[in-house]
Amino acid sequence: MIRPLEPVGQTARVGLGLAFFALFVGAWAFATLGGFVSRTFLADPVTMLQDGWLLLTRFGFLHDIGMTVWRVVGGFALAAIVAVPLGILMGAYKPIEALLEPFVSFARYLPASAFIPLLILWAGIGEFQKLLVIFIGSVFQLILMVAVAVGSTRRDLVEAAYTLGSTERSVVRRVLLPANAPDIAEILRLVLGWAWTYVIVAELIGSSSGIGHMIIDSQSLLATGQMIFGIIVIGLIGLVSDFAFKAANRALFPWRLA
Amino acid sequence: MALVRPKLLVENVSRVFPGVHGGAPVTALQPTNLSVPENDFITLLGPSGCGKSTLLRIVAGLDRPTTGRVLLDGREVTKPGPERGMVFQSYTLFPWLNVAQNIAYGLAERGVPEARRREIVDHYLARMGLTGFASHWPKQLSGGMQQRVAIARALANDPAILLLDEPFGALDNQTRALMQELLLGIWERDRKTVLFVTHDIEEAIFLASRVLVMTARPGRIKAEVPVDLPHPRDYRMKTTPEFNALKARLTEEIRAEAVLAAEEH
Numbered sequence: 001m002i003r004p005l006e007p008v009g010q011t012a013r014v015g016l017g018l019a020f021f022a023l024f025v026g027a028w029a030f031a032t033l034g035g036f037v038s039r040t041f042l043a044d045p046v047t048m049l050q051d052g053w054l055l056l057t058r059f060g061f062l063h064d065i066g067m068t069v070w071r072v073v074g075g076f077a078l079a080a081i082v083a084v085p086l087g088i089l090m091g092a093y094k095p096i097e098a099l100l101e102p103f104v105s106f107a108r109y110l111p112a113s114a115f116i117p118l119l120i121l122w123a124g125i126g127e128f129q130k131l132l133v134i135f136i137g138s139v140f141q142l143i144l145m146v147a148v149a150v151g152s153t154r155r156d157l158v159e160a161a162y163t164l165g166s167t168e169r170s171v172v173r174r175v176l177l178p179a180n181a182p183d184i185a186e187i188l189r190l191v192l193g194w195a196w197t198y199v200i201v202a203e204l205i206g207s208s209s210g211i212g213h214m215i216i217d218s219q220s221l222l223a224t225g226q227m228i229f230g231i232i233v234i235g236l237i238g239l240v241s242d243f244a245f246k247a248a249n250r251a252l253f254p255w256r257l258a
Numbered sequence: 259m260a261l262v263r264p265k266l267l268v269e270n271v272s273r274v275f276p277g278v279h280g281g282a283p284v285t286a287l288q289p290t291n292l293s294v295p296e297n298d299f300i301t302l303l304g305p306s307g308c309g310k311s312t313l314l315r316i317v318a319g320l321d322r323p324t325t326g327r328v329l330l331d332g333r334e335v336t337k338p339g340p341e342r343g344m345v346f347q348s349y350t351l352f353p354w355l356n357v358a359q360n361i362a363y364g365l366a367e368r369g370v371p372e373a374r375r376r377e378i379v380d381h382y383l384a385r386m387g388l389t390g391f392a393s394h395w396p397k398q399l400s401g402g403m404q405q406r407v408a409i410a411r412a413l414a415n416d417p418a419i420l421l422l423d424e425p426f427g428a429l430d431n432q433t434r435a436l437m438q439e440l441l442l443g444i445w446e447r448d449r450k451t452v453l454f455v456t457h458d459i460e461e462a463i464f465l466a467s468r469v470l471v472m473t474a475r476p477g478r479i480k481a482e483v484p485v486d487l488p489h490p491r492d493y494r495m496k497t498t499p500e501f502n503a504l505k506a507r508l509t510e511e512i513r514a515e516a517v518l519a520a521e522e523h
Contacts, residue, residue, distance in 0.1 A: 159320050160350040160408075164364035165340030165415060174367075178354040255354050255395045 043225035048232075051225030061214060065233060068199055068211040071127070075134025076195045080188060082135075083142030090143065091150025091180075092172050104143050112137030113201045125206035130199070137198035138191050145191070149183040150176055182253040189245040196238055263332060265451045266317065266419055268292035270326035273312050285476035286312045289325060292470070292479065294419075297449040301456055301466040303508065305516045309477025310455045314423050317453060318344045330418060340364050343412030347424040349404045351396035357407050358383070358392040364415040382410035385444065402433040409441065419451040426461070435493060438464055446490050459508050463487075464496060469504075471511045474519035481511050 008016070025045055031037045032044035043051065055061035090097040090104075112133050119136075123129040153176050161175045203212025211230050218226040250257060273287040287309035294300055302310040315321040317328050319338035328335040330342065338344075351360050358379050365375045383389050386406040396404055405425050412420060422441075426434040442465055445452060456462050462469045463485055471481040485504060487495060495501055 154350075156346055156348050156350045157352060159338070160344070160346060160352075161363070162320070162338035163318055163340070163342065163344035163421075164411065165367040167367075170367060174363075175352070178352070181354075253354070255356075255397065 039224075040222060041224065043223075043228060048225040048228045051223060052229035052233075055214070055226055055229060059214075064210050064214050065237070067209045068203065068234075069237065071130045071202070071210065072134060072192070072195050072199045074127075075131040075199070076138055076192055078131060079135045079139040079142055079191075079195075083139045084146055084184060084188075087143045087146025087184075088150050088172070088176065088180075090147035091153075092176055097147060097151070100143075101147070104140050108140040108144060110136070110140075112198050116202060116205050120206050130202045130207070130210075133202040134195050134198045138195045141194065142187065142191050145187045146180075146184055149180045149187065153179050182249060182256050185245070185249050185252070189242065189249075192241065192245070193238060196234060200234065264293040265296040265298070265331065266292070266294040266453070267329040268313070268317065268326070269329065271313065271316055271323040271328060272325045273309070273316065273321065274324045287316075287323075288476045288478040290477075290479055294451060294453065296451055299445055299452045299454070299465060299467045301454045301462040301469050302472060303456060303459065303462040303469050303512065304472030304477065305457060305474055305512065305519045307519055308472040308474050308515065310472050311423055312477070313472075314421055314453060314455050317419075318342050318421050320344075340368070340415040341418045343415055343417035343420045345405065345408045345412055345420070345422045345425040347427045349396070349401065349408070349428075351399075351404055351407055351411070353396050356393045356395055357388060357399070360396065360407055361410045361414050363411060368415075378414050382414055386410045386440070400433075401429050402437055405429070405437060406440070409444075413444070413450075417450070419453060422452065422454045424455055424457065427456075427458075434458075434461070439492060441465065442491060459505055459512060460496060463501060463504050463508065464491065469508060471508065472515070474515045480515070483508060483511075 029045050032039070032042055033046070039047075052061075086100070090100055115136055116129075116133060119129045119132050123132055157179060158171055158175055161171050166174060199210070200212040200215070203210035204216050207213040211234055215227050215230045218224075218230070268290060270289045270291060271287065272285070272289040275284045275286055277283045290313060292313075302313065304310045312321060316323050317330075317335065319335050319342065335342070351357075352363065355363065361379045361382055362375050365378060370378070379392070383392055386409065388403065388406060388410070391399065391403070396407070399407070408425070409420075409422075426437050429437060438461060444450075445465075452465075454462075454465055466485050469483040469485060470479050471483065472478065473480045483504065487498075487500060487504075
């Protein structure tokens with residue numbers, strides 16, 4: 001019986017999660033191997049795996065994966081270095097928020113992909129341009145989300161800190177920061193996921209390496225197996241980094257789960 | 259006029275909150291005078307919305323008076339500080355610090371050496387019956403335990419006065435009675451000056467050497483009732499005729515205010 005909000009056991013959880021993957025691949029195999037869909041448009045799972053193996057062993061796809069990961073991590077790290085301190089300042093100090101919030105809210109809606117032609121003009125088609133696309137795509141989102149998290153810190157905790165002898169500065173360092181650290185980590189995890197979509201877009205245009213580049217190359221060869229393999233690799237990397245983030249959060253912030 | 263300088267002096271303190279959305283300003287506290295000698299245990303008793311918490315927050319420095327001033331040991335209060343330890347009604351332990359770290363928070367802010375810090379923390383852990391819980395997270399504690407840690411955290415700073423804003427308001431009756439005895443035990447030993455806000459008549463009498471009854475909004479101190487019950491007190495005191503006489507008197511005082519407050523809403 002399924003009841004609302006009733007928890008599910010650990011084994012059942014893993015089993016159900018895997019079952020849907022199996023169902024998905026099964027439906028895909030049925031449609032393609034069963035001959036219901038043209039091979040020109042959709043490769044079957046077996047061809048996809050063969051193509052993937054070929055990509056990895058003969059065409060240096062590992063290098064492409066490495067390039068893409070480095071671009072995401074590099075661009076995202078730059079964005080985080082700028083956005084987290086700025087977001088904390090905005091959340092903590094209302095005049096700074098009043099100064100920056102309207103602009104950041106505006107800049108947040110500028111689509112990073114629309115900047116690509118401009119960025120190519122400004123920064124060429126080198127690595128720096130790719131990092132900039134991801135930077136622009138994530139920095140404004142990060143700033144706003146961190147500012148909101150810090151701004152909604154429980155006021156009674158701040159007041160308690162003052163009555164215990166905290167100064168304004170130490171309230172930021174000893175209350176606002178630790179109180180919001182888990183939320184900030186969660187925001188980073190979320191926005192990192194979005195950064196993955198920007199990197200692929202950046203690689204589709206003016207790039208000579210990366211997963212996105214491979215996908216656009218395969219399109220001209222109608223190699224749907226390779227394209228799907230590329231997409232699945234992105235999904236797997238996302239899944240792994242998500243798990244890593246969650247595990248790190250659990251280890252760093254045990255007080256949240258206690 | 260007493261020759262001894264009072265520990266805490268509240269002079270002509272009032273608080274008017276500006277009107278919201280162009281509405282009329284709200285007077286939360288009418289000009290109030292209060293003199294608390296050293297070692298006194300004062301309870302401020304009143305219905306909700308009578309300005310008793312506002313008065314306490316002004317003494318703590320968390321709110322500014324519209325008129326008047328607050329003097330602690332002759333110095334004017336302008337902002338919150340560790341010499342006025344505060345315990346809140348809501349659970350305000352820092353959830354990212356364990357019990358020992360919470361108690362040591364103020365000591366760390368003042369740069370007390372590690373060894374001395376541990377000594378003080380161990381002392382209060384023992385006195386509050388929290389030995390064995392030093393490395394627990396606040397989330398793992400019951401409400402009563404959390405408030406015990408909050409009291410220990412305020413006392414660890416050795417404040418000149420302890421301010422408590424309905425600290426046991428969210429606890430069940432049995433736990434509340436135990437907490438009252440624990441707090442009274444600490445006061446009977448240390449004789450700290452205490453200002454305790456409550457709407458519970460029994461609690462106000464049991465703890466206090468003086469009960470101040472406050473009127474409904476706009477708040478002001480309406481009556482001052484000395485409690486001459488002997489110390490040490492324990493739970494049996496709550497059923498003595500003397501206690502019940504005080505209770506009857508305060509019930510009358512407070513009932514009129516509660517009726518007024520209810521009519522206002």
